[in-house]
Amino acid sequence: MFTVLKWFAMLWFCLSAVLSQAQDLQAGKVTAATCVACHGEDGNAVIPGYPSLAGQTWRYIYIQLKDYKEGRRSHPIMTAMASGLSRDDMVNVANHFARFPLKPNGFVADEAKVKLGKAKADETLCTMCHLGGFSGQNEIPRVAGQQYDYVVDQLRNFKARTRTNDAGNMTSVAQTLSDTDIENLGHYISSIR
Structure with a gap:
């Protein structure tokens, strides 16, 4: 009996983690809806001068958002965008964009x-x-x-x-x-x- 209960507990723990991650990714997608105009729907920027977030680590994206919010980095648009984000919002947005691969940017180099x-x-x-x-x-x-x-x-x-x-x-x-x-x-x- 103990083994069956232990197995169900482990199964519940794993399912909870998967469901939680799915909710966080969905929350990240919802919060990121305001980001896509500059950074692209999949984190591949479509406007020159704006960075692609695809291909970055979630940690880098999170730290940059936090730095904008806390005044360690300044940009007129990004400082305003980050000011209203909670820690969870920043983590979720970072995870959302970090999951996308970077696509070729179309730049023709000399x-x-x-x-x-x-x-x-x-x-x-x-x-x-x-x-x-x-x-x-x-x-x-x-x-x-x-x-x-x-x-x-x-x-x-x-x-x-x-x-x-x-x-x-x-x-x-x-x-x-x-x-x-x-x-x-x-x-x-x-x-x-």
Whole structure:
């Protein structure tokens, strides 16, 4: 009898976890409905200058939302969007977008700039944090295949110290980059599939 009860308890626990996750994904989809105009229905941004969220870890997306809400990162639209989100909302939205794969962004890169960008990326050791293939990890973003305008804008923001919601690594690296380096890195990073 004990074994049967134990089996039912384990089954109930597993079913509860699956149902809870399904509810959280549905809640994330509902909350994310306001995000799709800029970031795309499946997290693949359709507007240049806005980041694709698909392919990011849920943890990275969550931390960025939290940073917008708590004032560690600033953007006129995103700060307002995040201000009304609860912790659960942010976790659910992050999980919603993180489950989608990144699609090719359609950016046509200049091959000469790609080559120069790759050389600069190798020189500055970008893959130490962003990993090989620029796939990201935990709270380090995937930058491979990201929107060109967004990559360039964020590198400029780090260089100007108007974006500082990292451990200081990107700000330090960006100080060494010229405007041409930033443009070349944008071509390289955005062209990685």
